[in-house]
Amino acid sequence: MKIYTGNGDQGTSNLFSGRSLPKNHHIFEAMGNVDELNSFVGQLIVKVNDETVFNFLKHLQHLLFFVGSKIAVDGVAIDLGTFSEKTCTLVETEIDRMTEELSPLTKFILPGGSETVAAAHICRTVCRRAERSLVGIEGIGAFELVFFNRLSDYFFVLGRYLLHKEGLTEIYWDKNAIQ
Numbered sequence: 001m002k003i004y005t006g007n008g009d010q011g012t013s014n015l016f017s018g019r020s021l022p023k024n025h026h027i028f029e030a031m032g033n034v035d036e037l038n039s040f041v042g043q044l045i046v047k048v049n050d051e052t053v054f055n056f057l058k059h060l061q062h063l064l065f066f067v068g069s070k071i072a073v074d075g076v077a078i079d080l081g082t083f084s085e086k087t088c089t090l091v092e093t094e095i096d097r098m099t100e101e102l103s104p105l106t107k108f109i110l111p112g113g114s115e116t117v118a119a120a121h122i123c124r125t126v127c128r129r130a131e132r133s134l135v136g137i138e139g140i141g142a143f144e145l146v147f148f149n150r151l152s153d154y155f156f157v158l159g160r161y162l163l164h165k166e167g168l169t170e171i172y173w174d175k176n177a178i179q
Helices: 026-045 051-072 085-099 115-134 142-165
Strands: 012-014 020-022
Touching: 026 051, 026 115, 051 085, 051 142, 085 142, 115 142
Parallel strands: none
Antiparallel strands: 012 020
């Protein structure tokens, strides 16, 4: 089987339903944002040395693929499974686990400090973009939106957690730096 079909050479692409849409349609934008986040998570995974974080990130990749699939089926009734409150609670539990080891946040922090931490912050910002693009997409329910909202929080805390584990100091925003 060839990977290329030539069907999209004129700027359109088909969804699983068979509906053909321009490649710049908001549905493809949402699918692309979720796919991009999944790729950045994959990049982060190869940098992480913490086994618990590594395993959770691998699980997140499956969840992200699920969301992309829900978009792609375009309303066709296929049993892909469903997100639930449990999916969102899973992310919250990881946030709480990492937060227990961190000092309270009292200042704005800048993304960075190490390559791994910067990768976590890239995941955070791409996650926010994906979240915005999912609003109003058919098949995306309340729990998927809550999941993406929590997921961006997860990547923020993950960045702080990884920096802490690496023994590095957070970089605080300095309002005087603009002088």
